[in-house]
Amino acid sequence: MALNPTLIWLLLGIGLCLIEFIVPTAFVASVMGISALIVAPLAHLIPFSLQILLWMMLSLVLVLLSRRFVRQKAAKKLDATEAETLTEIPPGKSGRVLYEGNSWAARCEDHTLAIAPHQKVYVTGRQGTTLIVMPESLIHS
Incomplete structure (x- = not known):
């Protein structure tokens, strides 16, 4: 029985996004999940090795872009001392x-x-x- 690559990417994406709620990773897990959700509809069009490469590249780009948002939040004053x-x-x-x-x-x-x-x-x-x-x-x- 062959696994549906779209379903695998959807489950991976949802799983990574849910991990962010359990273990805060400064948006890294959720960004990787979003990348997996973007790869899901393309899974039938490109070979698996290119799917992995696309996912890794999208994850890297989105993590780097999200860092600007995280840095702004980190600069805020801390509530407790x-x-x-x-x-x-x-x-x-x-x-x-x-x-x-x-x-x-x-x-x-x-x-x-x-x-x-x-x-x-x-x-x-x-x-x-x-x-x-x-x-x-x-x-x-």
């Missing part, structure tokens, strides 16, 4: 913090400091999907 480290944040490297109920990548504003797990930190900024934090002990001293 407090977070808690979930993992250690080594000096100059990233760790994880709990911020507004979600786990975020984070790094310390001072690249020479390490922050232990389960410490209260203050969010001072954001670069893409990485929060910039400072330990509470440093701010109150």
Whole structure:
């Protein structure tokens, strides 16, 4: 039994768009889903290898175009300022913090400091999907 390529692309597109609701990926999954939905009606007209290539090219172009929208949103002021480290944040490297109920990548504003797990930190900024934090002990001293 041969699978219908249009149906495969439709299911892939819908699945990727739904993943965006479960795991926020800064629109990457939804853009890839939209690309799959665009490829679906063309699936009977072009060979499978070209379908994959078209999907990858459309995804790349749409992700790059959507970055302008994501950057504008990221530049907005953050609502909350407090977070808690979930993992250690080594000096100059990233760790994880709990911020507004979600786990975020984070790094310390001072690249020479390490922050232990389960410490209260203050969010001072954001670069893409990485929060910039400072330990509470440093701010109150």
